[in-house]
Every structure is written in C-alpha cells, then in structure tokens.
Amino acid sequence: MRVTFKRDWIHSWLLLLPAMVFLFAFTHIPAVTTFINSFYSTPRGRRPAKFIGLENYERLWDDPVFWKVMFNNLWFALGTIPLSIALSIAMALWVNDKLAGRSLVRMAYFTPTVLPLIAVANIWLFFYTPGFGLFDQVFGALFGWSSTNWLGDPATALNAVIVVTVWKEAGFFMIFYLAALQAIPVSLVEAARIEGASRWTIFWRITFPLLMPTTLFVSINAVINSFRLVDHIFILTDGGPDNASSLLLFYIYEVAFRFWETGYAATLTVALLLLLSALAIGQFFFFDRKVHYK
Amino acid sequence: MIKSTFLKAVAATALSVSTWASAHAVDLQFYFPVAVGGKAADTIQALTDEYVAANPDVKIDAVYAGSYQDTVAKAITASRGGNPPQLSVILSVDMFTLIDEDLIQPFDNYLTTDEDKAWVDGFYPAFMENSQTGGKTYGIPFQRSTPVLYWNKEAFKEAGLDPEVAPATWDEMVEFGKKLTKKDADGKVSQWGVRIPSSGFPYWLFQGLAIENSATLANAEGNKTNFDDPKVVEALQYLVDLSTKHEVMAPGIIEWGATPKAFFEGQTAMMWTSTGNLTNVRDNAPFDFGVAMLPSKETRGAPTGGGNFYLFKGASDEQNKAAVEFVQWITAPAQSAKWTIATGYVAPRAETWETETMKAYTADFAPALIARDQLAFAKAELSTYQNQRVTGIFNDALASVITGKKDAATALKEAQAQADGILSEYR
Numbered sequence: 001m002r003v004t005f006k007r008d009w010i011h012s013w014l015l016l017l018p019a020m021v022f023l024f025a026f027t028h029i030p031a032v033t034t035f036i037n038s039f040y041s042t043p044r045g046r047r048p049a050k051f052i053g054l055e056n057y058e059r060l061w062d063d064p065v066f067w068k069v070m071f072n073n074l075w076f077a078l079g080t081i082p083l084s085i086a087l088s089i090a091m092a093l094w095v096n097d098k099l100a101g102r103s104l105v106r107m108a109y110f111t112p113t114v115l116p117l118i119a120v121a122n123i124w125l126f127f128y129t130p131g132f133g134l135f136d137q138v139f140g141a142l143f144g145w146s147s148t149n150w151l152g153d154p155a156t157a158l159n160a161v162i163v164v165t166v167w168k169e170a171g172f173f174m175i176f177y178l179a180a181l182q183a184i185p186v187s188l189v190e191a192a193r194i195e196g197a198s199r200w201t202i203f204w205r206i207t208f209p210l211l212m213p214t215t216l217f218v219s220i221n222a223v224i225n226s227f228r229l230v231d232h233i234f235i236l237t238d239g240g241p242d243n244a245s246s247l248l249l250f251y252i253y254e255v256a257f258r259f260w261e262t263g264y265a266a267t268l269t270v271a272l273l274l275l276l277s278a279l280a281i282g283q284f285f286f287f288d289r290k291v292h293y294k
Numbered sequence: 295m296i297k298s299t300f301l302k303a304v305a306a307t308a309l310s311v312s313t314w315a316s317a318h319a320v321d322l323q324f325y326f327p328v329a330v331g332g333k334a335a336d337t338i339q340a341l342t343d344e345y346v347a348a349n350p351d352v353k354i355d356a357v358y359a360g361s362y363q364d365t366v367a368k369a370i371t372a373s374r375g376g377n378p379p380q381l382s383v384i385l386s387v388d389m390f391t392l393i394d395e396d397l398i399q400p401f402d403n404y405l406t407t408d409e410d411k412a413w414v415d416g417f418y419p420a421f422m423e424n425s426q427t428g429g430k431t432y433g434i435p436f437q438r439s440t441p442v443l444y445w446n447k448e449a450f451k452e453a454g455l456d457p458e459v460a461p462a463t464w465d466e467m468v469e470f471g472k473k474l475t476k477k478d479a480d481g482k483v484s485q486w487g488v489r490i491p492s493s494g495f496p497y498w499l500f501q502g503l504a505i506e507n508s509a510t511l512a513n514a515e516g517n518k519t520n521f522d523d524p525k526v527v528e529a530l531q532y533l534v535d536l537s538t539k540h541e542v543m544a545p546g547i548i549e550w551g552a553t554p555k556a557f558f559e560g561q562t563a564m565m566w567t568s569t570g571n572l573t574n575v576r577d578n579a580p581f582d583f584g585v586a587m588l589p590s591k592e593t594r595g596a597p598t599g600g601g602n603f604y605l606f607k608g609a610s611d612e613q614n615k616a617a618v619e620f621v622q623w624i625t626a627p628a629q630s631a632k633w634t635i636a637t638g639y640v641a642p643r644a645e646t647w648e649t650e651t652m653k654a655y656t657a658d659f660a661p662a663l664i665a666r667d668q669l670a671f672a673k674a675e676l677s678t679y680q681n682q683r684v685t686g687i688f689n690d691a692l693a694s695v696i697t698g699k700k701d702a703a704t705a706l707k708e709a710q711a712q713a714d715g716i717l718s719e720y721r
Contacts, residue, residue: 045396129552131561146482152547238494241547241693259683
C-alpha cells in the first residue's frame with residue numbers, strides 16, 4: 001500500500017516534470033528575477049548593480065514616455081480588440097453559410113494569419129508609402145485626395161498600425177468562431193424559425209450567447225496580443241514619430257536592448273506583468289458570469 | 295539520470311578533443327553586421343576564408359550577427375555571459391557605450407612599432423574622430439559611409455536648370471527645389487524638389503545640416519551635447535522650412551527605405567542618402583543621375599557613419615595579436631578595394647584609392663570619388679556615453695519639430711536638458 005502510494009507520487013511528479021522545468025525556466029524564474037532586478041540599478045562594466053529601492057519606480061512614475069506608451073497601448077487595445085472580434089464574427093457567419101467557393105473565401109480570410117508579421121509589415125509599408133504607395137494611388141484616383149503621410153504623421157501613425165493588426169488578427173479569430181458556429185445544434189435555429197424569429201433575433205438570442213465561451217477565449221487572446229504584438233512596429237514606424245506609435249512592449253525592448261538600461265527595463269516589465277495579470281483575472285471574473293458553458 | 299551523466303561525459307570528451315585538436319591554431323570569433331543588401335556578407339566571408347587559407351595557424355569564425363542593432367546586442371549579451379567574441383564590427387558611435395560597459399580594449403596595446411603607428415595615421419581623420427578618445431584608438435574604420443546628394447539630371451533639364459550642376463548652398467537648394475517642384479491645378483504635388491529622409495534616425499542627415507552651419511552636436515569626450523546651440527536651432531528651422539515655408543519637400547516624417555524608390559519613380563528630383571546606396575542607384579535609376587557633396591551654409595559638411603572593428607576584452611594575448619593582424623590585413627588596399635567595390639562603402643585609407651583596381655573602378659564610376667572628397671569636410675557622427683539613449687532623445691525632439699508638434703528652440707532645449715541629466719555623471 002505504502003509502496004504503491006509512493007510510486008504514484010513519483011509517477012505524477014515525473015509526468016509533471018518536463019512541463020514544469022520549461023515553465024519554471026522560461027516563465028517563473030525570469031519573472032521573479034525581473035521583479036528583483038527592478039529594485040537594482042543597471043550594472044555597467046565598471047559599476048556593479050546596487051540596491052536602489054523604489055528609485056526605478058519613481059522614475060517610471062515621472063517618465064512622460066511611459067505614460068505616452070501606456071496611453072498608446074490603451075488606444076491600441078480599444079482600436080484592435082472590438083474591431084477584430086466583430087470582424088471575425090462577421091467573417092465566420094459569412095463563410096459558415098453555404099456559398100460558392102466557400103473554402104477559397106475561408107482560406108483567403110485565414111491567409112494573413114499564416115504570413116509572418118515582419119513580411120506583412122513590409123508589404124503594408126509599401127501600401128502606406130506617400131506618393132506611389134497603394135493607398136495614395138487608389139485614393140488619389142478615386143477621390144482625388146492629395147498624398148497622405150500615414151506613418152509619418154503622429155495623428156495617423158498609431159491608427160495605421162492598428163489597421164495592420166486588425167487585418168492580421170481577424171482571420172485567426174475567425175477560425176475559432178467558425179468551429180464554435182459548427183458546434184451549435186441546427187435544431188435551435190430551426191425551432192426559432194418556426195416561432196417566427198427574425199435573423200437578427202436568432203443571432204442575438206441564440207448564436208451570440210452560445211458563442212460566449214469562444215468570445216471569452218478570443219477576447220483574452222486579443223487583450224494579450226494587444227500587449228504582445230509589436231513586431232510590425234519595428235518595420236512600420238520604429239515607434240515614431242516622437243513615440244506616437246510606440247507601445248509598452250516596444251518601449252521595454254528599446255530601453256533594454258537599445259539603451260541597455262536593464263534595471264529600468266525590468267521595472268517596466270513588472271508594470272506590464274501586473275497589468276496583464278490584472279486584465280486576465282478581471283476578464284475571467286467579469287465574463288464568467290455571462291458565459292454559458294454546456 | 296544515468297543517461298544524462300553519460301551524455302555529459304560524451305559532451306565533455308568531445309569538447310576536450312576539439313580543444314586539443316585546435317590547440318596549435320589560434321581561434322578567433324568575429325561578429326559582423328550587414329546593413330546594406332547585396333554582396334556584403336558573401337564578401338566578408340570570402341575575405342575571411344582567403345585569410346585563413348593563407349594563415350593556417352589562425353582559425354577565424356566569421357559570424358553574421360544581423361543588423362547593427364542585433365550585432366551590438368549579441369556582442370554585449372555574449373560578453374556578459376562570459377563568452378565574448380574577440381573581434382566585432384559595430385557602429386562607430388557605440389564606442390563610448392562599449393567603453394562604459396568595459397567590454398573593449400584599445401588597439402594601442404598591440405600597435406607598438408613605428409610602422410603600426412604610421413598605419414593608424416593612414417586612415418582618414420574624419421573616420422578616426424569616432425574611433426579615438428582619450429588619446430587611445432578603440433576602433434578601426436571598416437564599413438564606413440557618409441551621406442551625399444543625388445540628383446536627377448533629366449528632371450533638372452526639364453525644369454530649365456543646368457543638368458550638370460547640383461545646388462552648392464542651402465539657398466540654391468531651395469531655389470532649385472522651387473523650380474523642380476511640380477504641382478497640378480489642385481495643388482497636388484507630383485514631383486518634390488528634395489527629399490531628406492527622417493524616419494527612425496533623423497539625427498544623421500540632420501547632423502549634415504548642423505555641421506554645414508558650423509555647429510558641433512557633441513564634444514569629443516562624449517559627455518556633453520550642444521543640442522540647444524542657436525546654430526543647431528537654425529539648421530532645424532531650415533529643415534522644417536523646406537516643407538512648410540518653401541514647400542519643396544514633402545511634409546512630415548519621410549521614410550528611409552522608400553527614398554531611393556521615390557527617386558527612381560521621379561517623386562523627388564534630389565535626395566540625400568548614404569553612399570551605401572551608390573550601387574543600388576547606379577543599377578536601378580532609369581535616368582542619368584549625378585552625385586554631389588551636401589550643399590553648404592557656412593561650410594561644406596557631412597557626418598560620417600557606419601561600423602568599426604573593435605577588440606574585445608577577455609581574449610588571450612595570442613588571440614589579440616592574431617586579431618590585430620587580421621584587421622590590418624583586411625583593411626589593406628587590395629582587400630579594402632574589393633570590399634568598397636562590392637558594397638559602396640568608402641574605403642577608409644588614402645592608399646586604397648591609389649590601387650589600380652580602385653582607379654579602374656572610379657574611372658568608370660566617378661560618383662564614388664565624391665564621397666571620398668567630402669571626407670575633407672566631414673565630422674564625427676553624433677556619439678556620446680549612453681549613446682542610443684541620448685540619440686533617442688534627440689531623434690524624438692527632431693521628430694516632434696518635423697511633425698509640427700513643437701517649435702525648434704523649445705524641443706531642442708528640452709532635449710538638451712534631458713541629455714545633460716544623463717551625461718552629467720560622465721563629466
């Protein structure tokens with residue numbers, strides 16, 4: 001009895017071990033180290049790191065660029081999340097119906113997800129180019145607009161980045177909605193039709209509530225992505241002009257690997273971690289009440 | 295458990311065997327970045343192979359490390375991890391950062407003979423400004439460039455200008471630009487006069503304007519900037535006026551990458567960009583083009599740019615000696631000429647330009663000489679301690695003025711105050 005118990009215990013630990021090693025090595029230990037480093041100054045060749053208490057946090061509080069990128073990130077999240085979710089539901093509904101060339105349309109919607117973000121950003125860079133870029137040529141020919149410097153103007157730079165992100169993300173989320181739509185029993189819709197419900201009522205009263213678990217999953221992903229996806233910024237704007245399109249993670253990269261201020265970068269990372277965990281916890285608690293699981 | 299011990303034993307044996315096998319040869323690891331397209335990486339690899347073939351007692355592992363940014367990040371990370379390369383090509387402006395991180399050593403320790411000292415003096419002084427500090431030589435110029443003005447001769451002819459004459463002064467550039475800017479009835483511009491790219495790192499070309507106005511952006515010790523000098527403000531005002539007042543340049547931030555293409559497409563009649571684009575323009579411009587020095591205000595002037603060789607700490611005496619010998623070999627005329635022709639980088643030593651290969655090349659392609667001649671007026675690229683951060687502040691200030699968010703004097707004054715805050719501890 002005792003022996004079997006012990007063996008079970010070893011077995012379960014052994015099974016957990018591989019995942020745990022990776023989780024600790026790449027997630028927990030770095031997170032804890034980051035937290036500790038945020039209380040130290042940046043070590044430079046001749047001056048080792050020293051404990052400076054909350055100095056890095058005070059600096060963060062007074063750093064106008066930090067507040068700017070936080071605000072940018074908020075705007076970026078508000079711009080990308082609802083739009084890409086709405087778009088992906090619309091696309092999923094559209095390709096869930098019987099229509100000619102359905103597979104082709106599905107594939108077309110999914111293509112942006114498959115392409116590497118860096119490559120995509122280079123293509124969009126050309127679209128946005130003033131003068132001979134695609135948008136300038138199309139808008140110029142259609143409406144006679146004069147040349148617009150989409151990426152070079154602080155008023156439009158971040159929005160231009162948002163458009164690329166939505167384009168990239170919506171197709172990916174569509175796949176989840178498509179799977180969820182196909183899991184909804186047809187009988188529910190048929191019953192509603194017999195009752196004389198309109199298409200809108202069917203969507204609003206049946207389809208949308210049943211999609212809620214997916215919406216929860218997708219929205220958490222979208223929130224995380226809005227803090228995580230910065231690859232295209234390197235290509236499109238490099239955070240410019242004057243940090244107008246810089247996001248929190250991009251700023252962390254800049255501080256850590258361009259300015260080599262690892263102490264302060266650790267502090268910024270702690271801010272990001274706190275923010276993300278607060279958002280994830282909040283979403284689970286807030287949404288969970290509204291989600292119908294089967 | 296047993297398995298892992300076994301693996302460790304195998305790894306240890308393999309390691310000791312390989313160490314033993316190479317014990318009689320000097321091992322060098324050398325990081326290099328590639329900032330321009332084309333044959334740069336292949337050329338470096340070919341040159342390294344040639345050297346190793348001729349010197350069997352040296353083994354060189356040339357590692358392509360990405361962009362300049364990636365290379366410095368890799369070199370710093372590897373050094374912190376206790377595994378520094380012996381040699382690396384890194385931006386000349388990162389010198390103070392690397393000194394501050396205590397990662398590099400001066401070449402002087404290994405350049406002791408009179409011959410060696412004469413060798414150091416053989417580089418163009420403009421390139422050495424970013425390579426020496428405190429009387430020591432920390433960088434050896436290798437892939438160095440400088441910005442020049444390219445102009446479209448056909449567009450000049452069409453505008454009634456002499457196609458063989460480029461603007462020589464700021465005023466001329468505005469005057470020519472006005473003739474070259476083509477607008478339709480609705481005020482839509484189909485061809486701009488000039489294009490000075492400003493995305494990402496506007497400071498570089500702006501520094502050309504500042505030097506032309508006799509301003510120095512930072513001192514040679516790298517611990518004081520002069521961003522709020524009235525001459526710098528005036529230079530920035532000129533840059534902004536090109537778009538707002540004179541309307542000869544597109545407003546807002548102008549993309550670097552699209553600049554050569556805009557030039558080929560006739561979107562702009564003149565452009566400022568690096569000599570690193572010479573080969574690209576030569577191959578792709580569908581019209582006759584000319585290359586000139588940047589126009590002058592009080593003087594001609596331009597910043598230098600590009601990368602130097604750095605000697606890292608932590609290597610054995612033998613490795614350092616071998617590394618220095620390799621650097622001397624690869625910057626020698628025959629090798630340097632090959633490198634310059636393949637990439638368009640400016641050969642950093644006068645003697646290279648005297649070789650038959652280079653003479654044949656420049657006889658066929660005279661614009662290559664403009665960059666060299668401009669070196670007489672060139673000054674050090676902006677470089678300070680905590681360089682990326684200080685330059686970043688300056689870039690943000692320039693961008694805010696170019697996009698009309700702030701006026702030149704205010705933005706530069708704020709940038710100067712921030713830079714002072716960072717640099718005061720290095721004085």
